[in-house]
Amino acid sequence: MRVDVITIFPDYFGPLSLSLIGKARGTGLLDLEVHDLRTWTSDVHRTVDDTPYGGGPGMVMRPEPWGQALAAVGPGTLVVPSPVGKPFTQADAAALASLDHLIFACGRYEGIDQRVIDDAATRMPVLEVSLGDYVLFGGEVAVIVIMEAVTRLLPGVLGNADSLTEESHAAGLLEAPVYTKPASWRELDVPDVLRSGDHGRIARWRRDQALLRTASRRPDMMAGYPPSSLDKADRKT
Ligand code: SAM
Numbered sequence: 494m495r496v497d498v499i500t501i502f503p504d505y506f507g508p509l510s511l512s513l514i515g516k517a518r519g520t521g522l523l524d525l526e527v528h529d530l531r532t533w534t535s536d537v538h539r540t541v542d543d544t545p546y547g548g549g550p551g552m553v554m555r556p557e558p559w560g561q562a563l564a565a566v567g568p569g570t571l572v573v574p575s576p577v578g579k580p581f582t583q584a585d586a587a588a589l590a591s592l593d594h595l596i597f598a599c600g601r602y603e604g605i606d607q608r609v610i611d612d613a614a615t616r617m618p619v620l621e622v623s624l625g626d627y628v629l630f631g632g633e634v635a636v637i638v639i640m641e642a643v644t645r646l647l648p649g650v651l652g653n654a655d656s657l658t659e660e661s662h663a664a665g666l667l668e669a670p671v672y673t674k675p676a677s678w679r680e681l682d683v684p685d686v687l688r689s690g691d692h693g694r695i696a697r698w699r700r701d702q703a704l705l706r707t708a709s710r711r712p713d714m715m716a717g718y719p720p721s722s723l724d725k726a727d728r729k730t
Contacts (some may be wrong), residue, residue, distance in 0.1 A: 498526070499530050502601075505634070506633070511638060517649075517650050528565075530558050530679045534558050541554055560609065567617055572598070573610060576627070579620070581623065585622060597680070668703060669702035699724075706730045
């Protein structure tokens, strides 16, 4: 997968050289380039912002540098993190992981001039996504989050692909609690069933815990869980 990130703060992306994303880049599974938006400015101050039409506080990112930047790295699928975007989900991560070329546009200040998004949409798919109902300083951290969610779904990135099918949000439920050694810690014991070696009972216990956790912590998710995905034993839980 090729990924181009456009930002006025390229240094924010240092962490994308670490851990499994760094490894994916090293092995060629991920070809990621970070570009400084100011490369596409033409004035001596390398200006990327100006005052908003209609008045109001703050500054807005000017369209010209963005237009040139997107022409230089595109076309691809343009992802624009924004508090006015569609809430980002695991399904979006899976959809993005299936694409060959992603372009991320990191907004700052009061955001990017709307015409950049409208113009790009005439040439490439554009997805405006929100990380949640709060406002960040800029799109950089949002891009790091999205890239973590997408990269771990790329075939070959995780050593054990089973991790992907059994984890939270993969199949509409939260994951059951997990434990490791020691079996007893601060007078708290690992549930006996997990030490029983009985794979059938362990699978049943995990499924029950996933259902109970999802129902108590995320009733919204449970309400959207298809009844056809519940078996007889689930209904007793
Ligand atoms: N004026 C904008 C508004 O009220 O919707 C907020 C702009 S915010 C200060 C600057 C940039 O941060 C946005 O253009 C976007 O790139 C990023 N950003 C802020 N909150 C975000 C969120 N919840 N999800 C994704 N990106 C966000």
